[in-house]
Each structure stands twice: as C-alpha cells, then as structure tokens.
Amino acid sequence: MPDTAMALTSNAGRFRAFWRQLDWPLRVALAMLVIFVFVAIFGPWISPYDPLQGSLRARLAPPVWQEGGSWAHIFGTDRLGRDILSRIIAGARISLTVCVIVIALAGAVGTAVGTAAGYFGGWTDRILMRLVDLALSFPVILLALLLGAISGPSFTNIIIVISLVLWSQYARMARGETLKIRNEDYVDLARTSGLSDFRIIWRHILPNIAPSLIVIATLQVGIVIVLEASLSFLGVGVPPPAPSWGSMVADGRSYITSAWWLCMVPGLAILFTVMAVNLVGDALADRINPALRGRNI
Amino acid sequence: MLKIIATRVIEAFIALLLMSIVIFLLSRLTGDPIALLLGDGATDADKIAMAQELGLDRPLPVQYLNFLGNALTGDFGQSVTAGKQPALDLVLSRLPASLSLAGVALIFTLIIGIVFGVLASVTRNSPIDVAARLIALVGQSVPSFWLGIVLMYIFAVQLRLLPTSGYGRPEHYILPAATLGLFTLAAITRLVRSSMLEALGSEYIKLARVKGLSESIVIWKHALANSLIPVITFMGTFFAVMITGAVIVETVFSWPGIGRLAYESILSRDFPVVQTVVLVITSLFIIANLLVDILYIVVDPRMRSRG
Numbered sequence: 001m002p003d004t005a006m007a008l009t010s011n012a013g014r015f016r017a018f019w020r021q022l023d024w025p026l027r028v029a030l031a032m033l034v035i036f037v038f039v040a041i042f043g044p045w046i047s048p049y050d051p052l053q054g055s056l057r058a059r060l061a062p063p064v065w066q067e068g069g070s071w072a073h074i075f076g077t078d079r080l081g082r083d084i085l086s087r088i089i090a091g092a093r094i095s096l097t098v099c100v101i102v103i104a105l106a107g108a109v110g111t112a113v114g115t116a117a118g119y120f121g122g123w124t125d126r127i128l129m130r131l132v133d134l135a136l137s138f139p140v141i142l143l144a145l146l147l148g149a150i151s152g153p154s155f156t157n158i159i160i161v162i163s164l165v166l167w168s169q170y171a172r173m174a175r176g177e178t179l180k181i182r183n184e185d186y187v188d189l190a191r192t193s194g195l196s197d198f199r200i201i202w203r204h205i206l207p208n209i210a211p212s213l214i215v216i217a218t219l220q221v222g223i224v225i226v227l228e229a230s231l232s233f234l235g236v237g238v239p240p241p242a243p244s245w246g247s248m249v250a251d252g253r254s255y256i257t258s259a260w261w262l263c264m265v266p267g268l269a270i271l272f273t274v275m276a277v278n279l280v281g282d283a284l285a286d287r288i289n290p291a292l293r294g295r296n297i
Numbered sequence: 298m299l300k301i302i303a304t305r306v307i308e309a310f311i312a313l314l315l316m317s318i319v320i321f322l323l324s325r326l327t328g329d330p331i332a333l334l335l336g337d338g339a340t341d342a343d344k345i346a347m348a349q350e351l352g353l354d355r356p357l358p359v360q361y362l363n364f365l366g367n368a369l370t371g372d373f374g375q376s377v378t379a380g381k382q383p384a385l386d387l388v389l390s391r392l393p394a395s396l397s398l399a400g401v402a403l404i405f406t407l408i409i410g411i412v413f414g415v416l417a418s419v420t421r422n423s424p425i426d427v428a429a430r431l432i433a434l435v436g437q438s439v440p441s442f443w444l445g446i447v448l449m450y451i452f453a454v455q456l457r458l459l460p461t462s463g464y465g466r467p468e469h470y471i472l473p474a475a476t477l478g479l480f481t482l483a484a485i486t487r488l489v490r491s492s493m494l495e496a497l498g499s500e501y502i503k504l505a506r507v508k509g510l511s512e513s514i515v516i517w518k519h520a521l522a523n524s525l526i527p528v529i530t531f532m533g534t535f536f537a538v539m540i541t542g543a544v545i546v547e548t549v550f551s552w553p554g555i556g557r558l559a560y561e562s563i564l565s566r567d568f569p570v571v572q573t574v575v576l577v578i579t580s581l582f583i584i585a586n587l588l589v590d591i592l593y594i595v596v597d598p599r600m601r602s603r604g
Contacts, residue, residue, distance in 0.1 A: 133308075134315055141541045142575050145563040146323065226440045230545055233442045234560065249443050256450050263450075267443035274438035 022283075029279035036273050040096035043089040051090035051243050054081030063261050075265045078251060084261070087243035088269050094244050095273070099224045102162045103217050110167035111213060114174025115201050119182055129175070135168040141230070148236025158237050162227050166220055173216055177209035211288045218281040222274040229270050245270050302591055309587040316579045317368065320572055321361050368576070374569035378562075384569040388555060388577050394464060395547070395554030399539040401470050402478035406535075410482045411521070411528070414489025418497060419516055429486050436483025441542055445476040445549035462551040473550045477542050481535045485528060492524040529593055533586040540578055 019027065039046070054077065062068050063076040063084070075084035117128040144161040181187060182205070190200045229246030231237035238244040245266040252262025348354045355363075367373070373384040417429035449472060453461040463469045496502060497520055505515045543556030551557070555574055562570035 130308075130311075130315075134312060134319075136537075141544050142559055142563070142578065143323075145544070145560060146571065146575075148563075222438060226438075229440050230442055233440075234545065234548065235564075246440070246442070249440075249446065253446060256446065257454055260450060263443070263446055267440070267447065270440050270443065271435070271438055274440075275434055278434060278438055 025279055026283055029276040032272060032276040033280060036092055036276070037096065039089050040092040043093045047086040047089045049083035049086040051082060051086040052241050054078070054083075056081050060255070060259050060262075062259070063265070066261070076259070076261050078248075078262055079255065082243075084248075084265055087248060088245070088266060090243045091245040091248065091266065091269065092273075094238055094242060095225050095228060098159065098162070098228045098238075099221050101159050102166065102224050103220060105159065106163040106165075106167040106220075107170050107213065107217055109163070110170025111174045111206070113167070114171035114176075115178050115205055115209070117171070118175040118178025119197065119201055119205065125175070128171070132168045132171045135164065144231050145234065145236050148231070148234075153232075153236050153239040155238060158228060158231055161231070162224055165227065166223065169216055169220070170213060173212055174209055177212050178205055181205060181208055215281070215285045215288050218277070218284050221281065222277045225270060225274050225277070298594060301594055305587055305590045309583050312583050313580060316583070317365060317576065318361065320575050320579075321364050373573040373576075376562075376570050377567045378565050378570075384573040387570060388558065388573045391553060391555045391558045392577070394552060395540075395543055395556060398470065398473055398477065398547075398552060398554060399536070399543060402474040402539060403481070403535065405474065406478040406482040406485055407528075410485030411489050411525075413482075414486045414524075415493055415516065415521060417486070417490045418493035421494070426490075429490060433483040433487045433490075436479045437487075439479065441476055441480065442545045442549055444479060445472070445546055448472050448476060449550070464553050473546050473552055476549070477539060477546045480542065481538060484531070484535070484538075488527050488531065489521075489524055492527050493520055496520040496523050526593075526596065529589065529596060532592075533582075533589040536585040536589075537582055540581060 022030070058073065058077050059081040060079060061070070061073050061077040061081075064071055064074050066076070073083050073085070075088065077083055078087070113128050113132070117125040143164065144158070147157045147161055178201075187200060187204055190204050195203075228237055229244065229249070232244035232246030233250045235247075235250065237246055240247060248266035249263050252259070252264075252266070255262050345354075371385050375381045376384050376387055413425075413429050413432070417426040420426055449461050452459045452472060459468055459472055497516075502515060502520055505519050506512075510519075540556070543552075543554060544560055545556070546552065547554045547556035548560050555578065558570065559574040559578070561567075562574060
C-alpha cells in the first residue's frame with residue numbers, strides 16, 4: 001500500500017512539473033483535447049437527450065443565452081427538435097472514431113510502403129514512389145464524391161477515402177528516414193548476422209523512425225477531422241441521421257438568417273477541436289523533430 | 298539541368314497516362330452505363346445493340362485505347378443532363394471562373410503571407426508576431442465550408458457590404474477568395490516566418506550586416522531570397538489545396554467553376570462530364586507540379602549542378 005501511494009505522488013509530481021513548463025495556450029489546448037476524448041468515449045452516458053430523437057414541440061429552440069432560450073437545451077434544438085448539445089457530443093464520438101481508424105490504416109500502409117521503398121531501393125523504390133506521387137496528384141475530394149455518389153454515403157467509404165489521401169505522407173517520411181539510417185553500422189551488423197529483411201525493418205529500422213511518424217500522425221488528426229466534416233457537409237460522408245459536425249452545419253445552412261446557432265455551434269466545435277489538436281501537434285513536433293515544424297501542410 | 302527537366306517532363310507524361318487508366322477503370326467500375334442511358338424499360342436486345350454501338354462489348358484494353366484515342370482528339374462524349382453538350386466544351390467553359398478565383402486567391406495570399414511572415418520574424422514576440430501566429434493557427438484549423446457560411450452571414454446578410462453570390466464583378470471575388478485563400482495564407486505565413494527566423498540567425502546574414510548593408514536590404518533581399526525557396530517547394534501543394542478547396546467554396550458561394558460542376562455532375566451521375574472534370578483537374582495538378590519542379594531547378598543553384 002505505501003508503495004502505490006508513493007508511486008501515485010511521484011506520478012502526480014511528475015505531471016505537475018510537466019504541466020508547469022507548458023505555456024497557457026498549450027494548457028488550454030491539452031485540457032480541450034482531454035474533454036474531447038472524454039466526451040467522445042463517454043458520450044452515450046453523459047448526453048442529456050437522445051441525439052437522434054427530437055420532440056416536435058421543441059423545434060428550433062434558441063440557445064440559453066438568446067432570448068427565449070432555456071437551460072433545458074443549452075445550445076438550442078434543430079429543425080426536428082433534436083437537442084444540439086447531445087448531437088455535438090455524438091458528433092465528437094464520430095470524429096474520434098474516424099480519426100483512430102484512418103490514422104491506424106493510413107499509418108500502417110504508408111509506413112510499410114515507405115520503409116520498403118527506402119530499405120530496398122532500386123526499382124522497388126522507383127515504382128512505390130511513383131505510386132505515392134500518383135496518390136498525391138489525384139484530387140481526392142473528387143474521388144470521395146465519386147465513391148459517395150456511386151455507393152451512397154457510408155462509414156466505410158469515408159474511411160477508405162480519407163486513408164487514400166493520407167497514407168502517402170507516411171510513405172514519404174518513412175522512406176526519407178529509412179534512407180538516412182539504412183547504412184548505419186547496427187543495420188549492417190544485423191544484416192551480416194543473417195537477420196531477414198522483414199526482421200531488420202521491424203526490429204531495427206521501425207523503432208528509430210517511429211518518432212517522426214508519430215509527429216505526422218498527430219499533425220494529421222486535425223486534417224482528418226476537417227476532411228470528415230467537409231465530406232459530410234457535401235453529403236457524401238457519414239450518412240444521416242448520424243450527427244457528424246459537418247452535416248450539422250449543412251443542415252443549419254438554410255436557417256442561417258433565422259437560427260444562426262444551428263451552423264455556428266457545430267462549426268465552433270470543429271474549429272476549437274482542430275485548433276487544440278494543431279497546437280499540441282506543433283508542440284510535439286518541436287520536441288521530437290524540430291525540422292518538421294511549419295513544414296506540414 | 299536540361300536533362301533533369303527532360304526527365305521531369307517524361308515523368309509528368311507517365312503520370313498523366315497512369316491517371317487516365319485510373320479514371321477509365323473508375324468510370325467502368327461505377328455502374329452500368331447502358332442501364333443508365335436507356336432507363337428501366339429497356340429490353341435485352343436494346344441493351345446489346347447499345348453496347349455494340351458504344352463499343353462496350355469489346356475487351357477492356359481495347360475500350361481503354363478507344364477512350365484514350367477519343368480523349369486525345371478532345372472527344373469525351375456528351376453530357377447526359379446538360380442538353381447533349383460535348384463534355385469537354387462544358388468543362389472548358391467553366392474553367393476561367395475557377396482559374397481566376399484560384400489566381401486572385403493565390404496572388405493575395407502570397408503577398409499578404411510573405412509580408413506578414415517577414416514582419417512577424419523580424420519583430421519576434423511583438424503584437425504583429427502574435428497576430429501572425431494566431432492567423433496561422435486559425436487558418437489551418439477552420440473548415441472552409443463553415444468559414445464561407447460565416448463570412449457570408451457577417452458581410453452579406455448582417456452588414457450588407459458584399460453580395461452573397463454572383464460572378465463577374467470584382468466585389469464578387471472578395472468573400473470566395475478570402476475563404477479559399479485563408480488556409481494557404483496561414484501556411485505561407487508559417488513557412489516564411491520559420492525559414493526567415495532560420496535565415497536571420499545564419500552566418501551570411503551576419504556577414505551582410507558586418508558589411509554595413511542597410512537593415513531593410515538585409516531583410517527583404519538577402520534573408521527573404523533564401524526563405525522563399527520552401528514557399529516555392531510548396532507551390533504545387535498550395536495549388537492542389539486551392540483546386541480541392543474549390544469544390545467546397547464554389548458550392549457554398551454558387552460560383553460557376555469546375556469545382557461546382559464536378560460536384561453537380563457527380564450528384565446527377567453525369568459520367569462523361571465527371572470523367573472529363575477529373576481528367577482536366579488532375580492534368581492541372583500534374584502541370585502545376587511540373588512547373589514548380591522546373592522553377593525550383595532554375596531558382597536553386599544547388600539543383601542545377603546535379604544529374
């Protein structure tokens with residue numbers, strides 16, 4: 001028992017020391033990210049109403065700070081009388097789910113392609129990098145629209161499409177970093193000791209290039225959130241009635257003169273979340289690999 | 298130098314060719330064009346006749362060569378919805394609106410971004426620097442579809458200063474160009490600021506100062522010249538961002554460009570137009586990237602001696 005108590009205080013102490021060296025925007029950003037993740041995970045238990053069920057008596061209720069608003073619906077209700085706050089909470093869950101799946105998928109594919117290209121070189125490199133160039137030059141939003149129009153908006157489509165956009169960044173980074181270290185002594189040693197190429201990449205190259213890839217993953221979270229919202233706004237993202245923040249803005253667009261909060265609240269949710277993610281991503285990039293700062297677009 | 302440029306040109310051609318295969322396959326995988334053209338009441342005999350007429354009964358490689366041959370002569374088929382207009386004519390007629398919008402946005406973002414980035418780096422941690430960093434942060438975080446709606450609400454609906462939509466007069470450009478350009482403005486400001494900070498701490502700038510050059514020449518000539526190289530490297534990306542952003546911005550502001558045409562033709566399943574739009578946009582991408590590569594080789598002396 002004393003042992004765990006000691007560990008706890010030392011952890012708390014370490015956290016306090018870490019917290020103290022951050023400037024205030026970064027503290028706000030970290031706090032917002034924690035809220036975002038918390039809300040996304042525990043949404044169904046903390047949401048005040050069912051995000052999909054409206055009550056027709058409470059249609060287009062204004063938010064609490066507007067005249068006629070009430071604490072019953074803090075951010076008001078939409079045209080079907082659904083509670084906006086509950087829909088924002090459900091939208092956070094959608095955003096986070098898409099982020100996690102897309103970044104895992106794009107990261108895995110991109111890293112595999114990039115390390116293979118960098119490690120083997122020659123024709124493997126040339127062909128794989130042409131593929132990366134092709135992926136970079138394809139107008140992906142059009143691909144998303146095309147897929148969405150053919151098979152209808154679906155969760156799977158949006159994941160495939162956004163992953164198609166983002167894997168190439170990992171491939172480029174992984175290739176460059178692999179090129180830097182593939183002739184290091186420890187890699188040569190592993191090779192002469194008869195390890196297979198796969199094991200060399202997995203055990204000796206991947207751990208060394210991982211920090212740069214983690215920075216890219218962090219910097220991509222914001223891009224994924226905005227892309228998902230944009231595609232849902234255009235009607236080819238997360239299918240209705242699931243409340244994606246993007247489709248909520250699209251829903252509110254025709255009420256902009258009479259009920260501006262329908263657009264404003266989900267838009268601000270996107271803006272604040274992405275700003276927080278970007279601030280944290282920049283700080284992480286500064287710490288791990290300063291060369292990446294400002295180079296990510 | 299010529300050799301590198303020649304290699305780039307050949308690579309661009311190969312990329313275009315690959316892209317045409319991708320687009321061809323996508324358009325064939327995306328449902329049965331015959332069922333789409335004939336509608337539900339067609340008999341099997343009608344379908345076979347139609348397939349023969351369009352050459353769809355032949356093997357895929359032959360179909361592809363036909364498609365490529367037609368594409369090279371500018372024949373992309375006819376629009377299904379817009380009164381049998383040739384697809385290429387339709388796309389080309391919408392091109393000037395998109396290019397002028399992207400051009401206006403790009404020129405303004407370049408000027409403002411460079412000036413802002415330089416001022417921020419010279420007056421580090423001053424109010425200008427803080428403002429520049431704030432704009433960079435917000436600009437890279439705000440979703441453009443929402444920004445467009447917000448700007449429209451503030452400047453057109455509430456203040457009645459600018460039109461909500463329309464095309465032709467200078468004031469029509471302001472809101473769409475601002476929406477389209479903010480992301481790039483943020484990116485350029487960040488790039489210029491960080492590479493200027495790097496340059497200002499370097500040896501050759503110290504030398505220039507020791508030589509007694511005036512501060513404005515040191516900053517705007519010597520430091521900036523080197524700081525612009527990363528901006529040039531990213532010009533291709535900026536162009537790509539603008540073309541992609543055009544689909545959203547043109548849809549929000551009802552701008553008569555190829556972005557909105559792409560969106561509308563995909564929703565109405567006008568596949569000849571879709572094919573053409575995607576091919577035209579990817580060609581623009583590839584050409585822009587080629588020009589950037591060449592510009593880069595010409596500007597950076599280190600690239601000239603290579604190869």
